[in-house]
Amino acid sequence: MLDISYFEKLFNGTFKVLNGLPRYIALEQVQPEPDFKEKLGHLIGVGKSNKLQYISVLIQKTNNDYSNILITNGFEHRSSIIEYTKDLGNIEELPCEFQWKSLENELTEKEFKDTWRQCMLYSDNKPSTFTMAQHLEAVKSELGNNWRNSCRVFLKGGKPIGVTIPHMEPGTTDEGRLFYFGLIPEMRGKGLSSSLHKQSLQFLREMGATYYIGSTQATNKKMQHVFIRSGCMLKSHMESFYKYF
Ligand SMILES: CC(C)(COP(=O)(O)OP(=O)(O)OC[C@H]1O[C@@H](n2cnc3c(N)ncnc32)[C@H](O)[C@@H]1OP(=O)(O)O)[C@@H](O)C(=O)NCCC(=O)NCCS
Numbered sequence: 001m002l003d004i005s006y007f008e009k010l011f012n013g014t015f016k017v018l019n020g021l022p023r024y025i026a027l028e029q030v031q032p033e034p035d036f037k038e039k040l041g042h043l044i045g046v047g048k049s050n051k052l053q054y055i056s057v058l059i060q061k062t063n064n065d066y067s068n069i070l071i072t073n074g075f076e077h078r079s080s081i082i083e084y085t086k087d088l089g090n091i092e093e094l095p096c097e098f099q100w101k102s103l104e105n106e107l108t109e110k111e112f113k114d115t116w117r118q119c120m121l122y123s124d125n126k127p128s129t130f131t132m133a134q135h136l137e138a139v140k141s142e143l144g145n146n147w148r149n150s151c152r153v154f155l156k157g158g159k160p161i162g163v164t165i166p167h168m169e170p171g172t173t174d175e176g177r178l179f180y181f182g183l184i185p186e187m188r189g190k191g192l193s194s195s196l197h198k199q200s201l202q203f204l205r206e207m208g209a210t211y212y213i214g215s216t217q218a219t220n221k222k223m224q225h226v227f228i229r230s231g232c233m234l235k236s237h238m239e240s241f242y243k244y245f
Contacts, residue, residue, distance in 0.1 A: 002021055002022070002046070002050050002052075004017060004019040004021060004025070007025060007043065008171075010039055010042070010043075011027070011033065011039060013030060013031065014029070014030060014031045014032065014033035015027040015028060015029055015030060015033060015057075016028040016029075016030055016171065018142050018170070019141050019142055019170070020138055020141055020142060021052075021141060022050075022051075022052070023052065023053045023054075023134070023137070023138075024052055024053055024054050024055065024056065024138075025043065025047065025052060025055050025056075026055075026056045026057075026058070026142075027043075027055070027056070027057045027058065028057075028058040028238075029057075029058060029059045029060055029063075029066075029238070036065075036066055036069060037069050040057075040069060040070070040073060041073065043055060044073060044074075044243065047245065048245055051245070052245055053244065053245060054242055054243060054244045054245065055075075055242070055243050056078075056240060056241065056242050056243075057070060057075065057240070057241045057242075057243075058081065058238050058239070058240050058241075059238065059239055059241070060236060060237075060238060060239075061080070061236070061237035061238060061239050062237075067239065067241075070241045070243075071241075073243065074243050075241040075242060075243040076241065076242055076243070077239065077240075077241055078126065078240045078241060078242050079125075079126055079217045079218070079219075079239075079240050080217065080218040080219075080237065080238070080239055080240075081215050081216070081217060081218065081237070081238040081239070081240055082215065082216060082217075082218055082224060082234070082236075082237060082238075083213060083214070083215045083234075083235040083236045083237075083238060084213070084214045084215070084224075084227040084228075084232035084233060084234060084235055085211060085212060085213050085214075085232060085233055085235040086201065086211065086212045086214075086230065086231055086232040086233065087210070087211050088176060088201060088204060088205045088209055088210055088211055088212055089210055089211075091198075091201055091202065091205060091231075093202075094195075094198060094199065094202065096199060096202070097195050097199060098154045098155065098156065098161075098195070098196060098199060099154070099155045099156075100152050100153060100154050100155060100164075100199075101152065101153055101155065102148065102149055102150070102151055102152045102153075103147075103148040103149075103151040104148040104149045107151070107152075107153055109136065111153065111160065112136075112151050112153060112163070113132040113133075113135075113136060114160075115153050115160040115162070115163050115184065116132065116135065116163045116180065116182075117132050118184040118185065119162060119163045119180070119182030119183060119184055120182060121184075121185055122185055123182065123220070124217070124219050124220040124221065124222060124223070125216065125217045125219065125220050125223075126217060126219075136151075139151065139165065139179055142170065142179070143167050143170065143179065144170060146167070146168075147167075150165050150166055150167040150179065151165055152164050152165065152166070152203070154196055154199075156187070160184065161183060161184055161187040161192070161196075162181075162182060162183040162184060162187060162192075162196055163180060163181070163182055164178055164180070164181050164196065164199075164200040164203070165178055165179035165180045165181070166178055166179075166200055166203040166204045166207060167179055167207070168204075168207055168208060168209060169213070173208070174208065174209055174210040174211065175209060175211060175212075175213060176201075176204030176205070176207065176209025176210075176211065176212045176213075177204075177212070177213055177214070178200055178204075178214060181196075181197060181200060181214075181223075181226075183196065193222070193226045193229075194226060194229040194230065197226050197227075197229070197230050198230055201230060212232070213235065214227055214232060215238070218237075
């Protein structure tokens with residue numbers, strides 16, 4: 001059985017290592033890694049022998065050397081990603097405009113997966129290759145013990161209108177992220193996205209986050225607008241690569 005802490009030690013903070021075992025391992029670049037080629041080669045070898053389905057790697061956009069190493073090792077470019085950030089220290093306290101429920105109280109896994117599936121329809125992000133069961137598995141394995149509290153659905157008139165998955169980034173004590181954020185198609189274009197996103201940032205602050213990092217694909221202009229409307233600042237341009245076994 002693969003132990004994710006082995007890879008955390010191997011990359012030693014230069015790449016964040018997200019736990020999608022037994023299906024995948026995801027790397028996110030934090031700092032330059034002088035031994036990227038060797039360490040990636042090692043990860044691929046271990047991944048292959050342990051029957052991982054895929055490895056994903058997120059790198060800083062400017063890093064052509066890493067792109068070449070990834071392509072040479074059989075990775076495919078998937079998307080360009082834009083990251084935004086916001087200090088949550090002094091966000092304005094808003095009354096919670098929308099009701100919500102989570103998998104920890106009242107919401108069933110079926111209801112959550114149904115709403116999440118609808119929220120992903122016609123997104124300006126590339127369609128996912130995961131089934132809904134696999135999406136939920138990814139939340140469980142990456143977020144750990146508190147995952148049920150993170151899985152939330154917003155309601156209007158008692159009906160689900162959107163999904164938000166606020167969580168503390170694994171391995172940190174103060175970084176807040178949204179594993180997913182989206183509205184069902186009928187609720188889009190009505191000016192609701194901004195309030196729901198601001199409410200999600202408030203959830204993060206209640207969970208103890210002092211800052212937020214959000215990301216979306218470069219093609220998703222609407223989501224970038226949502227970040228800006230919430231007062232987020234552009235942080236970085238990243239490129240994502242996938243290798244399937
Ligand atoms: C992304 C999403 C939450 C945005 O919500 P929405 O209700 O569709 O968006 P809105 O109509 O409120 O538009 C948001 C902003 O983008 C702007 N916008 C809309 N289309 C745009 C475009 N093509 N280019 C630039 N800006 C655009 C709007 O004017 C609005 O800005 P404003 O609030 O300053 O007026 C929603 O479309 C969604 O759930 N999509 C599917 C899931 C998804 O992609 N989630 C993000 C995953 S990272």
